[in-house]
Amino acid sequence: MLRSTTLAAVALSVALLTPQHHARAGAAAFPFTIHQATLPSGLKVIAIPFDSPGIIAYYTVVRTGSRNEVEPGKSGFAHFFEHMMFRGTPRYSEDEYARVLKRMGADTNAWTWDDQTTYHIVASASGLATLVELEADRFQHLEYSEAVFQKEARAVLGEYNKSASNPRQKLREALRELAFDAHTYKHTTMGFLRDIKAMPQQFAYSKQFFDRYYRPGNCVVIVAGDVKPDELFALTRKHYGGWGKGPPTPAVPQEPPQRSEKRSALTWPAPTLPRLVMGYKVPGFTPKTQAALDVLENTVFAKRGPLYRKLVVEEQKVASLKVANYHKVDTHLFEVWVSARRAEDLPAIEAEIQSALDAVARDGVDAKTLAESTSHMRYRFAGELGTANGVASNASWFVSLTGDIGTVNTLWDAIAKVTPEDLKRAAAKYLVSTQRTVITLTTSVQDDTQKKPAGRRGDAR
């Protein structure tokens, strides 16, 4: 029996928004009416009607990512499996699947991250019935040969190789490997290179992986845009109705608490700006703590903040200062990424960053700064909701995190209620030196920026 519920949008508090920006405060941050149904198998189906005439975004979220790669030698497998999902079924061969979507003029792809694998299609609303049929078919009846599997494994190696000249990939790998002892966040979503190289030999495991994770209780279908909820629910009941529950899934090992700082220095065999990444252990998603961390990110590391102003604009020691503060299921890293101009400045830059965090832990943040940060965040989020795809994409993040789309407004409600004291507490507990892993990367070759350019043919101008 299909259940259909409508969640009411939650009105947010206006108290912390500055007067000139209170205009949007009456609306929920995610202001759409959400229609949700759950099939008997456990598959959740969410419709978000949005004024996007003729266009829908069709997302399927699998709540499995590289976090679930618990067996040795299987890092990168969730992402690899995402590729395999385009390789056909007995009913729709790979070529036929691609051809049907092509004739619809669909924009389709997928991505994998730590906690989720997300399949997305943006297409004409008139294609809804076809999309439900196609997607239900491949999620239940995927079938491929070992030969095809092996070829796709090499496309994944190609994906690794395309980014290998960028030191960021190496840094990301090193950061995770050093920061985590037990948890699978130890490897990137791409996986260890040694495991990627061995992927062609994992055909049997791929069948097990599909059987385990591509199951209705672990998946959520989201359709945003020009969609009629009842029509969607009827179609999904028809096409996904036979999808059976799967076997139990292995537990993900939990990371023991970090007691002291971890540190490593890498060299890079080609010219690059010197780099620094500081990853702080922060807990898995809960609205209150995440809200404080999100506001901290948008306060301490904002381009308008004193840290950015000093390091990037005034002293110009730093070329780029960015934060990766993703919402994740388990204890993970709040990452600060720096590209500097001179390797010898890295220690001072690191000290400046820690000092800015320590200042929040000690003194908190004044109410005006806090209000401006939350206003910034609200307007930025509103800016991501201008298309059906933007709406579905944002919804998919929250659904993959908790399984509950209501989380989006729960978080924004918590953000509106963050106090200076909350920021102080979060900074003092998490963004401290004992909780961090620091990696530097510097080039082992001479900087050729200042070399006198040689005359060359063909430079007509």
Added chain:
Amino acid sequence: MKHPLAWIVSFVLVAGCAASTTSVGHDDQRDATAAQQPQAKPAPTDTSGGNPLVAIRVLLSTGAVEDPSGKAGLASLTARLIAEGGSEARPYAEVLNALFPMAASLGVYTTKEQTVFYGTVHRDNLEAYARLVAELLLTPRFALDDFNRLKKKALDHVTKTLRSNDDEELGKHALTDLMYRRHPYQSPNAGTVRGLNGTTLDDVKAFYRTFYAVDRVLVGVSNGAPAGFAEAFRRRISAGLAKASPKRTALPKPPLASGLSMLIVQKQTRSVAISMGHPLPITRADDDFYPLFLAASYLGEHRTFNGVLMQKMRGKRGMNYGDYAYVETFLQDGWSTFPLPNTQRRQQHFEIWIRPVVPANAAFAIKQAIFETQKLVRDGIPQGDFDDTKAYLMSFSKLWTQDAGRRLGYAMDGELVGREIAAELARRLPAMTKAEVDRVLKAYIRPGDLRIAAVAQDAKTLRRLLLSGKKTPITYDTAGTPAEILAEDKLIEGYPLRLDRRRVDVKPASELFN
């Protein structure tokens, strides 16, 4: 072909009717908020309903082609300094402070012939944002500190990112360098080492005074702004700029030399990135462009499995991550599969992008890309694939303009070129025939005249192998390749490239973009 200078003539008119772009494609966005939040308290400033986001784009018809001799990068640096260097009234840090609460930014990119400043804001902040944008554009601060910061950033980009940290971009820029020798399109838009080092703050000021003029500007505001806003904003921008600019830099004819030529860039890397192409004598302004656009979609639609190259190189052989083809410059917009708008230029080129392959398969990959292109030119597009690609483009082109900024950008391109590409495709595709596509393929695509760029560690070995005339078989470390693919492999490994050794250069990456 439409005369290149037609753009200049039309600019004065276009600037005068810029407000008309504000209505393009926006009526359908009304009442979104009101319809979607029956439970929520209505927001006071949202009383008109509708999508609350408003996009602004200010497009200058100037770009890297107008970098003076010895100052490659000046146009781009000038634009950066306007967007990221503050105004007379407030330093950059205060601009960041003002933009912060509205979560806005002023983006900018400079291509060969266009520079566009753009941003999208919530309607609540539109007036304040527009005031700030006008202030930055009309009274740029041009302070030495900001100039030094942004010049260093541009030099870092050229010497570190392009030369060393991104093989795929390096391959594309090496192809541009090879395709446009002694042509104003040759250098990276960001500049060269010598050009950037030779540029002073006075050069920036002079460039701004010369080229930021009313006869070069097109101002666009998307729907959702209050009545009269777009016209007032356009007037404000126009009133503050110089009245006239010099004639646009003349372009030589597209360099359509015959025969293959190749540049192999040597650097430390674990794979080989490949780009190839040749200039085209047509653009969106020409009727033949549209059937050629369909052909490119069939050969290698960007980041999809629709293209032959992708299906055969990645899909059947597992050679790499992707393989695509284009008939005009294509800069991907963020993480999307769509191109940035407002990169139009008077000359375009055909381009194939082969994403990095393992070194053992580099020669085979180059041959296969040319082999597939040659096959398409020789045999034409199969009727079924023609029908499918036509159906695809009819619908897919409607997805190019999903948000306010992209809708506006496409409308502005339409104003500039005189033809809006999605509208042109919608109008032309229904009557387009396979014969037309086959004809333009033969007329414009020249597989024997491609310029080929590769980024490789063992560049000399790759050169030697390609010049040897020997078979260059693909190496599989996977089992079960189908017999028909193996048979095709035999044809490709022996495909005769007819490379002239005098036209296959090897250069270290450190010598590019000097």
